[in-house]
Amino acid sequence: MEQTFLMVKPDGVQRNLTGEIVNRFERKGFKLAGAKLMQISDELAKTHYGEHEDKPFFGELVQFITSGPVLAMVWEGDNVIATARSMMGKTNPLEAAPGTIRGDYGVTVGKNIIHGSDSPESAEKEINLFFGDNDIITYSKQDSDWIY
Ligand code: RTP
Numbered sequence: 640m641e642q643t644f645l646m647v648k649p650d651g652v653q654r655n656l657t658g659e660i661v662n663r664f665e666r667k668g669f670k671l672a673g674a675k676l677m678q679i680s681d682e683l684a685k686t687h688y689g690e691h692e693d694k695p696f697f698g699e700l701v702q703f704i705t706s707g708p709v710l711a712m713v714w715e716g717d718n719v720i721a722t723a724r725s726m727m728g729k730t731n732p733l734e735a736a737p738g739t740i741r742g743d744y745g746v747t748v749g750k751n752i753i754h755g756s757d758s759p760e761s762a763e764k765e766i767n768l769f770f771g772d773n774d775i776i777t778y779s780k781q782d783s784d785w786i787y
């Protein structure tokens with residue numbers, strides 16, 4: 640099953656949007672396979688955002704992502720990588736459509752609430768960067784008499 644790495648950024652955690660964001664992916668039909676609230680180190684931030692190291696906003700980006708706790712998650716389901724990106728909306732909240740996470744809750748590009756892997760290659764890389772094998776749970780929804 641396809642997996643992606645999603646992360647509620649420090650602004651999303653500070654603004655109490657973690658529940659809202661988890662809720663959107665659950666309601667869409669995806670399955671949570673791993674989650675941890677964590678404080679990202681400078682080193683991890685620089686590795687994670689390595690593709691942007693030559694950009695003028697790199698310093699700001701690393702500073703912001705390490706400024707407070709983030710909720711790192713692995714989500715699972717058919718086409719979850721592309722679907723999550725579309726649910727997130729465009730990078731700049733000004734251009735993100737209403738109904739998307741960034742369109743509904745974001746204001747500036749530097750504080751756009753959520754990160755999501757943009758390809759199968761980045762998903763694999765980012766999941767392995769943030770999670771160990773034992774942190775990811777593969778499970779099936781139970782056929783039980785206590786879920787109704
Ligand atoms: P992300 O990696 O966080 O999921 O966002 P993305 O793919 O939509 O955007 P990306 O191009 O990978 O940029 C990473 C993050 O850098 C910040 N950014 N700031 N000041 C700026 O012009 C600027 N451009 C990008 C954003 O927070 C973006 O999410």
Ligand code: MG
Pocket residue numbers: 755757
């Ligand atoms: Mg990106």
